[in-house]
Amino acid sequence: QVQLQESGPGLVKPSETLSLTCTVSGGSISSYYWSWIRQPPGKGLEWIGYIYYSGSTNYNPSLKSRVTISVDTSKNQFSLKLSSVTAADTAVYYCARGYGDYYDSSGYYHNWFDPWGQGTLVTVSS
């Protein structure tokens, strides 16, 4: 059974870069795609982006200029870097496996996130 675990600093200063790693256990990272999703305190979910095991990426347009997601298949890990952070980036950050990723015969795209990591709170403050 695949499990994901986020790790990284819980406190980041404004204007600095937030860096998180997600370690995948119980399965290989060399298939599927892998996502980052965040949730500000008391608010809803926001998709940040994903990376295929091959290295190709796709980012939320609202964050694209500040986000980099990378993968290290040798360590079964993928990582998130978010630059120039502000207080608005304070959130619980989740990593998740992307599943599905196909079009059916009617042309509808199927994709979903499962499983998710437990999440890690990152606070942006001086």
Add this chain to the structure above:
Amino acid sequence: QSVLTQPPSASGTPGQRVTISCSGSSSNIGSNTVNWYQQLPGTAPKLLIYSNNQRPSGVPDRFSGSKSGTSASLAISGLQSEDEADYYCAAWDDSLNGGVFGGGTKLTVL
């Protein structure tokens, strides 16, 4: 402001049936499938429904999903106290070329 629109709250008594709506547009729900996630207090979201109406292994058949046009619904029958949670709908958006979520619905079991 979330791309998908959900009511902020819903409620029901034990044993009752409740539904949660999710409204989108032609670029997301209208052209892609819908997923639902359940987030129990203090925990990570968990996949509840995928591909509009499919239940992952282990999800009770009390939970069901449907989609019509640019809207989707989650129905919970035989409501139980442990169903008290936040529920989020999600879909792919072709215009944004990314995943989008609803703002979440807080379900209270009275």
